[in-house]
Every structure is written in C-alpha cells, then in structure tokens.
Amino acid sequence: MSYCKKIFYLSLYKYTVKRFFSSSATEFRGVRVRFAPSPTGHLHLGGLRTALYNYLFAKLHGGKFILRIEDTDQTRLVPDAVEKLENDLKWVGIIPDESPLKGGPYGPYKQSERLSLYRPRLDDWMMTKKNESYHCFCSDRRLDLLRREALRSRQIPRYDNRCRHLSESEVKEKLEEGKPSCIRFKLSSDEQTFDDAVYGRISYNIALNEGDPVIMKTDGFPTYHFANVVDDHLMNISHVLRGVEWQISTTKHIMLYRAFGWKPPIYAHLPLILNPDGSKLSKRQGDIRVENFRNEGIFPEALLNYVVDAGGGFSKDTERKSSKIYSTPELAQQFDLKAIKPSSCHLSPDRLTEFNSYALERKLQDEKEILKLTENVKTLVTRTFQSRMESENLQLQDKYIVSVLNWSKNRITTLNDLVKDELAFLWTVPSHQVLQNLAEDSNINVLQDIKVQLSTQQGTEFTKDHLKIILKDFSIKTQFPFNRLMKLLRHAVSGLKEGPGVAEMMEILGQTSTLSRLDRAITFLKTVKTKQ
Structure with a gap:
C-alpha cells in the first residue's frame, strides 16, 4: 500500500472513531x-394528531414508529381499549412498527408487563446515588389534607417534601416496622433549561410549583414520569413528539435522565388543537372520537388531512391547495417539524366535509378503491334497508353502484348520505302507502302512456x-299539465315530494328500473281502483 493510501485510510479511521464518540x-x-x-x-383527535405526527416524522426519516401503552394507573383501565386503539390506528393507516399486538425487539410494549425492568434500575440507582431519592411514608389522608389546605388558601396543591428530611435511622426503623412507602425523586431547586424543537429554548423551575414527585408507588407500580423515562431510554427513543400540555413535565423528565446518567431524547411539543369556539378538546366529547368519524362515513384520508390542516407542520415550499387531498406517504414527504407553529390551532368542521368529498373523488379514479367503495355501499344499503329486502328488491349491481357514486359525488359528503331519505329511492321502490294517493283514473292512464313512450x-x-x-x-300532446306530470312521475318513481329532477332520477335509475317502477305503480293503482 502506498504512503498516500496509508495516510488516507488512517485519516478516515480517525475521523470515523471521532465522529462515533462525539455524535449523539x-x-x-x-x-x-x-x-x-x-x-x-x-382515540380522539388530539391523540390522533400526536400519533400521526410521530408516524410522519418516522417515515420521513426512515425511522421506526412505536406504540407503547402506559397503563401504570390500573384504576383507570378500560377493557379492550388497547385493541380498539390499534384498530383505530390501523383504520387511518397508521401502522406501528412495534406494538403490544405486533411485538418487537424492545418489548413488552405495555408498562404493566415491564414491572421487572423498573424496580432493579431504581434499586441500583438508589444504592449508588442515595441523595437523589427517598422513601415517603405519608398517608393518603395526610396528602389529602395538604391538598385541601392548599385549595382553601388558594395555593397550588403540592407535597411539602416532609419525608425528604427523615434521617437514615428513621427510614430504617419505619421500613423494619413494615410501614408502606413510596419512592420520591428530589427535584432540583435550580431553573432547568432545554431546547424544544417547536417552542425553542424553555426555562422552568418546577420546584417552585411542585413537591418532590412519586416515582414508585406503594403498590410497586412506577408512576408515569418514571416509567416514561425508563422506557424511552430502554427503547432507544430519539425524539419525543407530544402535546404541549406535557411541556411542563419535561424539565422533570430531563432531571431524571441526568440523575440516571442517560442522554435525553429531543423534545418537540405540539400546540393545542381547539374546538371552533376556542375551547379545549375533551376526551368526553363524543364527536371527536375517531370511532365516531368512522361511523359517520368519514374516509381515513379525509380525517388525516383534517387534522393536518388544523395542526400545520408542513414546509412553506409546498403549496397546500384547498381542493386537494394528500395520501399518508405524500404527507410524510411534506412534513417539517420546524414548520409547526407554536400557537394553538382551531378545528374547522366545514373543512372535514370538503376533504371527505375530495377523498371520494380521488377514490373514484382508482380501480381498487372503486371495488372497496362498491362493497362498502352494498353493506351500508343492505344494513339500512334490511327490513325491506324480503318484499322489495334492492338495486345492488356493481355497475349501478359505480354509476350512483359518480352521479352523487357532488351531492354527498359521506357514503352514509346515500341511504338518507332524500336518496333512498336509489335503492328502494316507493311504498304502497305513497302510491295509494295517486289512485285516480287519469293518473293511471297517464302512467300507462308515458311508460309506452319511455319504453320505445x-x-x-x-x-x-x-x-x-x-x-x-x-x-303538450296530452294537454296534461307539466307540473302535475312531474309530481305524478316523482311519486311513482321515487316516492319523494321533492329532490333531484325527475329526468335526472330516471337517468340514474336507468331505463329498466324506471319502467319497472312505473309498471309496479300502475299495477298497484289498478288494484286499488278495483277494490274501491
């Protein structure tokens, strides 16, 4: 090897080693x-936005998106919530690379199944750094009294750090007596500073407003703050994108990282999403649940674009046209963490219906999506008009459904609109009760004549x-008033008093179905006249 090559490879080696040890x-x-x-x-819109932005960020950088369930508070668990949550994420197209159901190399992915990982690390840490945590023996009753007194004095409720000052002998004595205790972390009284990827440099002295937090409860379960830090470290989480409501806890988490000698991830806090009236979203709002939007017939792509439209976070170089909808891969390519504005954003319900219309139009240009839409419409129509199926034949031919979708795309905002009263004629024939009002000789004759005319x-x-x-x-030829003719045909064909134009209804129903409905009306009206 030449001298120059040796120098080159030696320099490359030194550069690589230096970069490895100096880089994060x-x-x-x-x-x-x-x-x-x-x-x-x-899962509601706020949680969906957090999941979506994490997912987009991971896909943009070729990274991994992990779903982790933080269930350390066993008193608040909802049965089957984990399965429902993963199903909601799957429906909108956010598929975790690692999760409780999918598994992965850093599992388990439920905190309640990771208890064996927390206590050993806590015990080792308490042995090596005795002055950063302590046993707290305060009863629930005492803590409740502290809260009440603070509220009575119009102060922020906080623990008074009483047990921080117990001597080693006092602690040992209480433990030997078997008194239950939790473990608290000693907060630093110094102001803590960190760089938020959205809000910039944040400085906060959490000890001014909070007492020392519990990190391990008396039941052996870690608290959110402790488990969160341990799990993020063990799972090699590089970035934490979460709601701004957690920003106040970040200094506490960074203290824990430093206490354990671990490098904290990069934090980016997402601004609040507000209701149109400026109020905060609440989990108790049924209308912001993902499941609710799904049941209303909102398409996943429309819901994601709705969240993105409200939340921002996309490069200024990308023109987001109001008449366009983006797929998840397209959103990922446009996502820019630096473009997220720290100010709160408002939901605009009108935009959701717009996005849903755009989504329908886009799906009607894709053969695979058309097949899915057709099956969805069949299921929807069958479920809605099931009680009529034995006596009346529903029109559910694939070709007909596609023609209906193309005809109605500018009339509807969701597929559910297709089975509302004003469009029910697309699938069902008028009831006998509606037709009975037309039982006049002139009406029967007109229907017979117009049927002959249309059949040619x-x-x-x-x-x-x-x-x-x-x-x-x-x-004109029959001297039958045009308005009366339209009313008669509208009732005979659709059973509606108003709606789309008669000629338009006939066109979408098709010649065979239109003639069949006219023939059915004529036969029924003759029967009624015979009985009179």
Whole structure:
C-alpha cells in the first residue's frame, strides 16, 4: 500500500472513531419515535394528531414508529381499549412498527408487563446515588389534607417534601416496622433549561410549583414520569413528539435522565388543537372520537388531512391547495417539524366535509378503491334497508353502484348520505302507502302512456337532457299539465315530494328500473281502483 493510501485510510479511521464518540446516540440508532397513550378511553383527535405526527416524522426519516401503552394507573383501565386503539390506528393507516399486538425487539410494549425492568434500575440507582431519592411514608389522608389546605388558601396543591428530611435511622426503623412507602425523586431547586424543537429554548423551575414527585408507588407500580423515562431510554427513543400540555413535565423528565446518567431524547411539543369556539378538546366529547368519524362515513384520508390542516407542520415550499387531498406517504414527504407553529390551532368542521368529498373523488379514479367503495355501499344499503329486502328488491349491481357514486359525488359528503331519505329511492321502490294517493283514473292512464313512450327509447337516449324533451312533448300532446306530470312521475318513481329532477332520477335509475317502477305503480293503482 502506498504512503498516500496509508495516510488516507488512517485519516478516515480517525475521523470515523471521532465522529462515533462525539455524535449523539440518535444519529447512529436512527429515528425512533413513540405514541404512548393510556388505555383509558377512545382515540380522539388530539391523540390522533400526536400519533400521526410521530408516524410522519418516522417515515420521513426512515425511522421506526412505536406504540407503547402506559397503563401504570390500573384504576383507570378500560377493557379492550388497547385493541380498539390499534384498530383505530390501523383504520387511518397508521401502522406501528412495534406494538403490544405486533411485538418487537424492545418489548413488552405495555408498562404493566415491564414491572421487572423498573424496580432493579431504581434499586441500583438508589444504592449508588442515595441523595437523589427517598422513601415517603405519608398517608393518603395526610396528602389529602395538604391538598385541601392548599385549595382553601388558594395555593397550588403540592407535597411539602416532609419525608425528604427523615434521617437514615428513621427510614430504617419505619421500613423494619413494615410501614408502606413510596419512592420520591428530589427535584432540583435550580431553573432547568432545554431546547424544544417547536417552542425553542424553555426555562422552568418546577420546584417552585411542585413537591418532590412519586416515582414508585406503594403498590410497586412506577408512576408515569418514571416509567416514561425508563422506557424511552430502554427503547432507544430519539425524539419525543407530544402535546404541549406535557411541556411542563419535561424539565422533570430531563432531571431524571441526568440523575440516571442517560442522554435525553429531543423534545418537540405540539400546540393545542381547539374546538371552533376556542375551547379545549375533551376526551368526553363524543364527536371527536375517531370511532365516531368512522361511523359517520368519514374516509381515513379525509380525517388525516383534517387534522393536518388544523395542526400545520408542513414546509412553506409546498403549496397546500384547498381542493386537494394528500395520501399518508405524500404527507410524510411534506412534513417539517420546524414548520409547526407554536400557537394553538382551531378545528374547522366545514373543512372535514370538503376533504371527505375530495377523498371520494380521488377514490373514484382508482380501480381498487372503486371495488372497496362498491362493497362498502352494498353493506351500508343492505344494513339500512334490511327490513325491506324480503318484499322489495334492492338495486345492488356493481355497475349501478359505480354509476350512483359518480352521479352523487357532488351531492354527498359521506357514503352514509346515500341511504338518507332524500336518496333512498336509489335503492328502494316507493311504498304502497305513497302510491295509494295517486289512485285516480287519469293518473293511471297517464302512467300507462308515458311508460309506452319511455319504453320505445334506445338505451343511449335515456339521458337527462333527452328525457326532459320527451316529458315536455308528452305534456303538450296530452294537454296534461307539466307540473302535475312531474309530481305524478316523482311519486311513482321515487316516492319523494321533492329532490333531484325527475329526468335526472330516471337517468340514474336507468331505463329498466324506471319502467319497472312505473309498471309496479300502475299495477298497484289498478288494484286499488278495483277494490274501491
């Protein structure tokens, strides 16, 4: 090997070694982010935004998105909440790389199943750093009295750090007596500073407003703050993207990281999403649950774009047109953490219906999506009109459903609109009760004549514009008032008093179905007249 090559490779080696030891662990372990909800209810828009932004950030950087369940508070658990949460995420297209159901190399992914990981680390830490934590023997009754007294004095409730000052002998004596205790972490009285990727430099002295926090409860379960830090460290989480309501706790978490000698992740806090009236979103709001939007017929892509439209976080170089909807991969490519504005953002419900219309239009341009839509409409129509299926034949042919979707795309905002009263005629025939009001000889004769007229038309001529001409000519030749003719045909074909134009209804129903409905009305009206 030449002298120059030796110098080159030696320099490269030194550079690599220097870079490895000087760089943060994040650069080498890659981007790893997590969504860590508590299984205490349904996934709502606020949680969806947090999950989505973590997911987009991971995909943008070729990283991993982890779902971790923080269930240390066993008193608030909701049965099947974890499965429902993963199903909601799956429905919107946010698929975790690691999760309780999927597993992964850093599992378990439920904190209640990770108890064996917390206590040993806490015990080792307490042995090596005795002055950073302590046993607290205060009863629930005493703590409750402290809270009441603080509220009575209009002060912020906080622990008074009483047990911090117990001597070693006092602690040992109480432990030997078997008195229950929790473990508290000693907060530093200094102001703590960290860089928030959204809000910039944050400085806060948490000890001014809080007492020393519990990190291990008397039941052996870690608290959120302790388990959160341990899990983020053990799972190699590189970035923490979470709601701004957690920002006040971040200094506490960073203190814990430093106490354990661990490097904290990069923090980015997401601004609040507010209701249109400026109020905060609440888990108790049924209308912000992902499940609720799904039941209302909102498409996953529409819901994601709705959240993104309210929350921001996209490069200024990308023009987000109001008439366009983006897929998840497209959103990931546009995502820019630096573009997130720290100010709170408001939801605009009108935008959701717009996005849903855009999503439908986009799906109708994709053959695979058309097949899915067709099956969804079949299920929806069958479920809605199931009671009528034995006596009346529902129109559920694939070709017909596709034509209905294309015809109605500018009329509806969700698929559920297709089975509302004003569009029920698309699937069902008018009831006998509606037809009975038409039992007049003149009506029967007109229906018979117009049926003959319509049956002579070629299939290609059975269009809205051509039908309008036929109906007007028929009215003139028979001297049957045009308005009355429209009312008669509307009732016979759809059973509606108002709605789309008669010619338009006939066109979407098709010639065969229109003639069949007219024939059905004629037969029924003749039967009624015979009985009179």
